[in-house]
Amino acid sequence: MATYHVPRYDYPSQFGPLDELLPRIGDLLLNGDYVLGRPVRDFEESLAGYLGVPHVVGTNSGTDALVLALDALGIGPGDEVITVSNTFHATAMAIVRVGALPVLVDCRPDDYLIDLSQVDQVVTERTKALVIVHMFGRAVDMDAAVRTAERHGLLLVEDCAQAIGALSCGTPVGSRSSAGCWSFAPSKNLAAAGDAGAISVSDPVLAANLRRLRHFGQVKQNYHEVIGYNSRLDSVQALVLSHKLAQVDGWNLRRREIAGIYRSSLRDLPVSFQDEGSPGEHVYHLFQMRSEHRDGLINFLQEHGTDAVVRYPLPLHLQEAFQDLNYAPGDFPVSEDLARTTLCLPLHPSLRQDQIDSVTDAVHEFFSEMS
Ligand SMILES: Cc1ncc(COP(=O)(O)O)c(C=O)c1O
Known part of the structure; x- marks a missing residue:
């Protein structure tokens, strides 16, 4: 691999001295609170506070955040979901994974973001949702996105993977749609030491459904109400993310x-x-x-x-x-x-x-x- 004088990433520098984080990870290793433990709840609460939303549900990746959100919103076979052609593979892949059809529109030449004016031309009676993407860290105009979704009676989902901390119309991205989907993969502005993701939501019923879905569809052990996933935010990653969120x-x-x-x-x-x-x-x-x-x-x-x-x-x-x-x-x-x-x-x-x-x-x- 070529070495560069100016590398694209510098992961170690995000940790600073490790004397705060390592003892917490050490405690976790010894206390066994590995799956959906206290660190996960703490991080979910901190992120909810940061975003100004009532609920955050941790998942094991940004891709799963999208899949679970679409699934929990009832999107599936026979449905069409509009999104933008200028995005990372996972946005459209998630739509296909829940059995729906991605319908693409172009982006704009100035801000490289979804051209919402094209949505009107591709809406059909099967269209169920609009997934917007805050590409490269630049927020989509949420007033316009909400108006567009409301005009057509569509669910609005945000792919926030690249945009933690961005504001749109004065409020954090991920706080005004049905679901804000987050990735904390290592290259992201807020990064885990591996894969991690989350979904930010306002509706408590949706939040409860997402918690159930990510954990084998169960509400108590071995009682499965729906077909679920194994997609939980890992406790070690939650400690890493809590350590970094304030920065x-x-x-x-x-x-x-x-x-x-x-x-x-x-x-x-x-x-x-x-x-x-x-x-x-x-x-x-x-x-x-x-x-x-x-x-x-x-x-x-x-x-x-x-x-x-x-x-x-x-x-x-x-x-x-x-x-x-x-x-x-x-x-x-x-x-x-x-x-x-x-x-x-x-x-x-x-x-x-x-x-x-x-x-x-x-x-x-x-x-x-x-x-
Ligand atoms: C726009 C976008 N959506 C979704 C994802 C998927 O996130 P993850 O890699 O955590 O699954 C990414 C990043 O990889 C992304 O950049």
């Missing part, structure tokens, strides 16, 4: 600062950026930069020690896994154009100034060598 806002602030440096230092070059919206609306899970010279630029950056990547090189509708949906090249031109022209510059809270300078210098050098 997320500070980290997101630093992410914004670095994004601001990239934006201003590269503004005179032939590149453009994802619209960042009003203050607080972007938490920069990924810093997207767009250039007609993307392929040359990414090679140049990688050769010069910067771990730049493309997220995502092939939009959902052109993935082999979704060929049964019968979409074709040209169906979602904005998503396809983003897949062709965007790259992500490294962005994490512990990036040093010399590393930031090295990235911006390399981008400048690439364009000056071209001219």
